[in-house]
Amino acid sequence: MYNAYCYIITAKSNLHVGTSSEELTPIDNIIQRDPLTKLPNINESSLKGAIKEYIYYKEQSKAHPNDENAGAKLLKTIFGSVPDAMIEELDTLLKKKNNNSHEEGSEEEKLRSLKSSQKGQVLFDDARVLCLPIRSNNGYFYRATSDVVLRDFIDKLELYKLNSEDIRVLKEYLESLDDNFNEPLIFDDAAVELEYVGTASKLDNSDLKEILRALIGERVAILPHKEFEKHASRLPIIDRNKLDNGESKNLWFEEVVPRESKFYFVLNVPSEKITIDKQIETLYDKFHKHLLSGTFIQIGASATIGYGRCIIEHYLNNKGESND
Helix, strand or coil, X not given: CXXXXXXXXXXXXXXXXXXXXXXXCCCCEEECECCCCCCEEECHHHHHHHHHHHHHHHHHCCCCCCCCCHHHHHHHHHHCCCCHHHHHHHHHHHXXXXXXXXXXXXXXXXXXXXXXXXXXXXXXXXXXXXXXXXXXCCCCEEEEEEHHHHHHHHHHHHHCCCCCHHHHHHHHHHHHCCCCCCCCEECCCCCEEECCCEEEEECCCHHHHHHHHHHCCCCEEEECHHHHHHHHHCXXXXXXXXXXXXXXXXXXXXXXXXXXXXXXXXXXXXXXXXCCCCCCCCCHHHHHHHHCCCCCEECCCCHHHCCCEEEEEEEEECCCCECX
C-alpha cells in the first residue's frame, strides 16, 4: 500500500528540460512535452534525477556523527541507487577499513550493498503543467491555466484518492461551465487585455478565487483550452550566442518554459515505515523535509546561466491536508 503526496513546482527562472525530436523544427533544443496533450511537462526520469541530485547535495551539507553512511542509505532507499560521486566516497571508506570481509552483516558488506542498485521505494510521477505566465496590458502578468488543465489536475488527484473540500468546490465549478466557454476569465474588476487572447471577463466567485490563489497564486486567468494550447505553443525561443574575437556568433536556438510557470506531480510512498537498518525508523520524513526546505532545486539544463531554479511546495496528501 502507498500514500500519495501532491507537490507544486514553481520555476523561479527560465526552465529548459530538453528532449530529442525527429520533427523538422527551426528550434535546436526543444522542451519536453506530454505526448498526448503536447503541453509542457517534466518526464518522470528527469524529475527523479533532479530530486535525487538535490537530496544528495542536501545530505552532503549535513553532518552525521552517528552514521557516516546515513546519506547513502537515504538515497538508495528512496531512489534505488546512489550517485556516482557517492559510490566513490563508499569506495574510499572501504579502503580505509582495509578489510576484505564478505560476511553477511559485516560493516564492509553493508558498504558494498549500498553501492548496488535496487528498486526505489518511492514511485515518481511526471510533472504536468498547471499554469504559464501570460502578459497583459496593465503592466502585470497573469498566471494562465485552463478548464481542461484544471480538470486533468483533479482527475490525477482523484486517481490517488487525494481529496479535499477545495478540490470538491473547484470540480463543481468546472462542471458548471458549458461548451460555450470561449473567453478568458479573471477575478479583477478592471478590464484586462491578455496577450494574443483578448479581453478577459470578470469572474465573481470569491471562494474559487481563494482556492486558485492557494493552488496557483495571485492574478489567475482561466483560459478556454484552445487558447491555452496556443499560448503553450508560443513559448520563448532564446538564441544562445558566443563571442568569437569580439564577434557574436550563434550557437543554437532553445525553447524555454518562462519563470513563474508551475507544474504539479504526485509521489507515492509506502504506507509502512521505510527501513534499511535499525538506525533509521523512517526515511521519507527526512526526504520530505529536504524537499520542502525552501532552497532552490535545479531542474533541467544550463544551471551555469541561471536556468532551472525551482522551488517545491507540498499541496495535498491523502488525508486531505494541504499546504503544510
